[in-house]
Amino acid sequence: MDRDGHHEVARIDDTVxxxxxxxxxxxxxxxxxxxxxxxxxxxxxxLTPHLPSPTxxx
Numbered sequence: 001m002d003r004d005g006h007h008e009v010a011r012i013d014d015t016v017x018x019x020x021x022x023x024x025x026x027x028x029x030x031x032x033x034x035x036x037x038x039x040x041x042x043x044x045x046x047l048t049p050h051l052p053s054p055t056x057x058x
Contacts (some may be wrong), residue, residue, distance in 0.1 A: 012025065012028060
């Protein structure tokens with residue numbers, strides 16, 4: 001996520017200046033989105049049976 005709270009795909013383009021090159025290169029190399037964790041959680045969620053909640057008896 002960018003400092004202003006917006007998601008974006010970091011890239012090296014003509015908006016990069018010598019002052020911002022290092023920060024932009026880090027954002028390209030280390031994205032703010034964790035693809036592996038999301039994939040593993042989705043697989044685990046798909047394999048886990050979703051049971052209905054037990055009814056409450058009073």
